[in-house]
Amino acid sequence: MSSESTDKLWSRSIDDLKKLVQEEGTSESTKDSAFYATLYVKYNLVLGLGLKAYDATVQVQKRIDMKLTLEHLICRIISLRARLQSAAEIDSALISLKISPAQLDVASLAMFKEGTSVSTRITKLLGAAATTEDSVDSVDECRPAIEEEHDETSITDTKSGLDMISSGNAGDKENTTITIDDKDAAAKIQALCRGSKQEDIRELTSDIVGIHERRVQEQRYCQESYKKELQQLKEVVLKEEGFDIQSELREERIRWITDQTVSKHELPDSLDDFYKEKDLCQTVNADDTTGSTDPNLDLLKECIDIYEQKWKRRSVGADRIKSQSFDSEMAKSLVIRNQVREELIPGVDEKLLSNLQKIKATQESDKKKKKSTKKDKGKGKGKGKKDKKKGKKEKPLPGSKLPEIKDMKVSEMLECLIENDLIHDYDQHLSIRDFIGSFEAPLTPSNDSDDTQDVSKLNGIPNPWQLRKAVVDACILPMGSQQIKSSLQEDEGIRSILFYGPEGAGKTLMTEIVASEVNAMVIKLSSTSIGNAFEGGDDATKLIHMIFTVAKDQSLSPVIIYLDQCHEFFKSKKKGSSGSPDTAINESTMKRFQESLLIYKNQFLTKQDRVLVIGCTNTPDAADMKLIRWKGPSEKPEKQGFFEHSLYFPNLSQCSRALLWREALRRKMNGTSSECHLDFNLLAYLSDGCSAKKILEVTDEMFSSQVSEPLSEACFVSKLESMTSQREHKDEHQPFVDFRRQWENKGVGKSKIS
Secondary structure, eight states, X not given: OOHHHHHHHHHHHHHHHHHHHHHHHHXXXXXXXXXXXXXXXXXXXXXXXXXXXXXXXXXXXXXXXXXXHHHHHHHHHHHHHXXXXXXXXXXXXXXXXXXXXXXXXXXXXXXXXOSOOHHHHHHHHHTOOOOOTTOOSOHHHHHHHHHXXXXXXXXXXHHHHHHHHHHHHSSOTTSOOOOOOHXXXXXXXXXHHHHHHXXXXXXXXXXXXXXXXXXXXXXXXXXXXXXXXXXXXXXXXXXXXXXXXXHHHHHHHHHHHHHXXXXXXXXXXXXXXXXXXXXXXXXHHHHHHOOOSOHHHHHHHHHHHHHHHHTTGGGSTXXXXXXXXXXXXXXXXXXXXXXXXXXXXXXXXXXXXXXXXHHHHHHHHHHHHHHHHHHHHHHHHHXXXXXXXXXXXXXXXXXXXXXXXXXXXXXXXXXXXXXXXXXXXXXXXXXXXXXOOOOOOOOOOOTTOSOHHHHHTTTTOOOHHHHHHHHIIIIITTTSOHHHHHHSOTTTOOSEEXXXXXXTSSHHHHXXXXXXXXXXXXXXXXXXXXXXXXXXXXXXXXXXXXXXXXXXXXXXXXXXXXXXXXXXXXXXXXXXXXXXXXXXXXHHHHHHHHHHHHHIIIIIOOTTSSEEEEEXXXXXXXXXXXXXXXXXXXXXXXXXXXXXXXXXXXXXXXXXXXXXXXHHHHXXXXXXXXXXXXXXXXXXXXXXXXXXXXXXXXXXXXHHSOOSSOOOTHHHHHHHHHHHHHSOOSOSSHHHHHHHHHHHHSSSOOOTTO
């Protein structure tokens, strides 16, 4: 995409955003759930355009403003989603607007992956040296990487295999004849035919990937150049304007000190009140300039104004070419001067406070000579009153009392987690699109159905598209950046979510997708990973303290705490047992883990932390509902419950299974299934009752060995029949539907997104 096309795309997204903000601010219609659902859909469409423009833009200053706008837009989307009661309202809005659900799928969330990788963050915290694969040592070394990148694309590797086979047939005539087994020959011929027919598609795909990676390299180069330019400009501004800025700061504070001395007849002890009054004035001015009561709308209006003032004029004509280059004057006015000001403030404040202390010391010495006795008594009374006003201290965390970890550094705690294999490794190239499945209308009782009760109980079971959208809104977007996380209201963010459903439905995959999309470190905790290493009296508290302390450290954020088979941690006394059959963990140990998890999640973890606890289970009814569901902050932390939201992951329907078969075979056949003459609907029908995990296992097994004949449905029949025959024919939805009803009928945390 050219820079001109990118500018037009961003201009279009800003125009659409401006219309939406105006529509929302001036609408006189009833603002019910249908109104908010419609806005939610429209804002998502704008987000899709904005993300495409951001990914294609190279100019750093423009990308900074784009990212800020997108972050505020994401906050607005999260806020609107929090006002909706169910996914059915979004479905109704899509129908009324005549919009396909696929248009709301997020094409790319690369914006969230621009920070340092997980391994880099861990390495930096542990104090190890070195260069990382996702960083560039210098600007000068980055330019050759851009020029030399993808000179030889992956298509050459593909062609090399074909050349090797053809060289065996048209090689030197003096070579001896090579004998190949019939089955091996058939497999090689089949692979050759498939490869030659798909070569054009692979070549096109390779070119697209090469263009994208080249653009990413160029974005990194521009980012490094921008940092270097800023450092040079800062030195220039500090040298040329530093004295004037310092004088301005000093005069501003002296005026305030003078006013305080005149009004209160004494010198101030500090400049704390000065900064409080300054912040208050800025808040009042912001309220006066914006008539909206919604902070998200106000911030979006500011972003629109920034675009119109800085970039709209530069996106057309001759100025458009200039706008693609670094603007030093813009950097000075918007970035550098503010940075220089912030660096000079501590020195100015320190000198003024030092002078104030000297003046006050002189005044105090004069007063002591006259009224030393009275002043000493007054001071004693003042101290007594001050001590009485002190409030209650917050209850300390259980782990902070333990002597063995009281003085441990975060890096030492992280080392301990790594040594015990609690840092989970996952595929960092996963995306939300890897959770495959279609959008399907909710089931409704038909007139021909005699058992309407059995059909009606399936209403509201989420389809894969709804699950993807719910996870994006509840887990991925809020964890995308610290700016987004800190801007959310108290009722808009979550700290924990429960994924429940049958085995192999994709709960663990979705957890890893969330981690990959936000570039998060994953700490995995389960009864099997604990083993016998933490069975001591205080070991459970020690481990949970280390996990949450490491997770809250900003240098490692974002972090996901993954509780696998989480029902093991929240069993009641009636449902609990002496130990899990797969582990040696006894009931008393799990009880200590249970208490520590509840205390640390509810007391230590805040909604501003870029930390998310995801629990997965295929037997949610084995857990105590009073423990697993969060009831609100009114009770003690250990009695509040744990998970704030829940999502049901059912097995795939026939339509989604057909899509999964097609995608799985496409990936196994190097990018396309167009030459595979299989009836995917038949495969979906034959695999009724199989989980997504089982389908992928069958596909892997079929391609793990050499295939001596063309693929057909018959190749899969025997394997699928053995799986479906072993499956018990019972209502798989019933226990999970019952659990959801219990969840929704009690407590604060409701499964609104499922």
